[in-house]
Amino acid sequence: MMAEAESKVEAKKLLFNRWDAGEVKINDPALVRYVNLTPQIIPHTCGKYTQQEFSKGNMMIVERLINKLMQSENNTGKKQLATRIVSDAFDIIHKKTKQNPIQVLVDAIANTGPREETVRLKYGGINVPKSVDTAPLRRVNTAIGFIAEATLKASSSSKKSASAILADELIAASKGDVKAYSVNKKEERERIAKSAR
Numbered sequence: 001m002m003a004e005a006e007s008k009v010e011a012k013k014l015l016f017n018r019w020d021a022g023e024v025k026i027n028d029p030a031l032v033r034y035v036n037l038t039p040q041i042i043p044h045t046c047g048k049y050t051q052q053e054f055s056k057g058n059m060m061i062v063e064r065l066i067n068k069l070m071q072s073e074n075n076t077g078k079k080q081l082a083t084r085i086v087s088d089a090f091d092i093i094h095k096k097t098k099q100n101p102i103q104v105l106v107d108a109i110a111n112t113g114p115r116e117e118t119v120r121l122k123y124g125g126i127n128v129p130k131s132v133d134t135a136p137l138r139r140v141n142t143a144i145g146f147i148a149e150a151t152l153k154a155s156s157s158s159k160k161s162a163s164a165i166l167a168d169e170l171i172a173a174s175k176g177d178v179k180a181y182s183v184n185k186k187e188e189r190e191r192i193a194k195s196a197r
Contacts, residue, residue, distance in 0.1 A: 013039035015062060015102065016087050024103045028110040030136045035061050035106055042083065057137055061105065062086065064140075068148040069166075085151075088163035093170060101170075108173035112146050112182040113139030116193040129196040142189075143182065147173065150181035 014020055021037040034057040043063030056064065069075060069082040090101035097104060117138075118129045134142070150169045155162040172180035178187065 013041055015040065015043065016090065017041060019090060019100055019102050021060075021102050023100060024106055026106055026110070031110060031113070031140060033057060034137045034140045035109065037061065037102065037106075044079065044083075054137065056141070061109070061140075061144075062102065064144055065105065065147065068144045069151065069162075071148070072152050085163045085166060088161070089166040089170065092164055092167035096167070097171060104170050104174045108147060108170045108182070109140060109143040111176045112173050112180075112186050113143035114186045114189040114193070115139065116190050118193050118196045129192075131193040131196045143186075146182035146185045149185075153181070 012020075021039050024037055026032050026035050026037075036058055038060050040060055040063075043060045043066060045059060045063060066079065066082045066086050069085060070077065070079055075082055093099070093101040093104050114134055116131055117134050119132050120127045121130050122128075147166075147169055151162055151166045154160075154165045154169070158165060169180055169182060173182050176183060178184055
């Protein structure tokens with residue numbers, strides 16, 4: 001009887017011992033393969049997915065956000081600090097929206113990943129911009145990059161904590177609010193691509 005209760009507790013892994021990734025729904029069918037919601041208590045895989053080229057899609061989406069926040073001049077290598085920022089931001093999101101913060105993150109990524117981008121083609125020594133569709137993995141990478149960039153820029157010029165800024169950015173991005181930095185960057189990139197069709 002005791003062993004069954006322990007196995008049920010072990011079977012249900014909650015992110016930061018609070019958030020259930022099993023109840024999150026990915027509304028964008030293109031991103032289902034690349035937004036990994038594998039349950040982990042602390043999102044830390046010790047570089048397990050760095051060896052292969054497209055293995056980023058196998059890493060939990062929360063850990064990818066943490067790693068992106070770590071890639072700045074002030075936070076380089078400070079994974080515990082970045083994890084604490086995300087954990088505190090998730091608490092703030094839950095207090096403000098009463099939703100699962102992982103769901104808010106997934107919706108924000110779906111709303112901030114550009115669907116169209118430009119590439120440069122060279123015709124006879126002249127660079128010509130050409131509009132192309134964006135691959136789903138690149139959409140996820142770009143969306144996480146925009147969210148991390150918004151957090152880092154706003155936290156350097158504000159008295160608010162980085163976790164509060166990240167929470168506000170994720171809430172606004174999940175609603176598709178154009179006032180959010182990441183949504184604004186997505187719209188700008190798609191507008192440039194539309195003019196290059």
